[in-house]
Amino acid sequence: MGCFCLKKLRHKAGYEAPINLASETPFTVNEVEALYDLFKKLSNSIIDDGLIHKEEFQLALFKNSNKQNLFADRIFDLFDVKHNGVIEFGEFVRSLSVFHPNAPEADKIAFLFKLYDLRQTGCIEVEELKEMVMALLCENNMSLSGDVVDLIVEKTMIEADTKRDGKIDDEEWKEFVKKNPSVIKIMTLSDLKDLTLAFPSFVMNSEVRDL
Incomplete structure (x- = not known):
């Protein structure tokens, strides 16, 4: 006992x-x-x-x-x-x-959508996109001028917001990612494919990708 x-x-x-x-x-x-x-x-x-x-x-x-x-x-x-x-x-x-190389792509796309949907409204708005771009830059110790960040956000919205309502819904997001597969590369951590019992030091590293 x-x-x-x-x-x-x-x-x-x-x-x-x-x-x-x-x-x-x-x-x-x-x-x-x-x-x-x-x-x-x-x-x-x-x-x-x-x-x-x-x-x-x-x-x-x-x-x-x-x-x-x-x-x-x-x-x-x-x-x-x-x-x-x-x-x-x-x-x-x-x-x-979700970050495993063998995880379904649909799960990765959905997770990243939730990541950007800061207010949890079911869509990604301009300010949310801008906040996340700046956060990713900060996390990677990168610095871009406000004008460049605005340009990245504007370019993304023009391409992704096909309904022209000032936000990106989940369907628009799926289409955007389909045309820009590099966007979800952040969602795959190759190290997760080779874990062993001795795996000692996983640290989640993200990389800023071109939107």
Whole structure:
């Protein structure tokens, strides 16, 4: 009985069996176990409760728990499927699976649409697009003049907003991505295809792509 209790105590709140998560995602059981090792490191980096808090997420991305970035905030919010302010292991694996090279392209397109839809209105408006472009530039330590950013946003809206109503809905977004496949390259992390039990140091890196 003592042995059984110790076994139960190994896993904290939000833990899900690797075999179950592997059946729902492109990851193998071994890869999910590797992600659990990573998850434990992240979730215990500031608060030892087996859950990833926003500060721990920031620390993993930037090596700084206080650095504010809209891009990181949006990724955290989308990973936090239950909207309870923390990321559980199951949420971590399922959300991360969207970035797997073998994940369906439709899932990647939908995730990126949600990322840009800051106000969660079901469409991407001009200001939301501009805020995300600036956040991505900031995250990659790049700096462009306001005029250049405005030009990028204007060019994107002209091409994507085919209904000319000042916003991009999900159908327009799908068509835009189809014509500009480089837009969703940010949604594929090749390292996720070669995870092993020894996989030590995943850090989500995004790259600014031409829109």
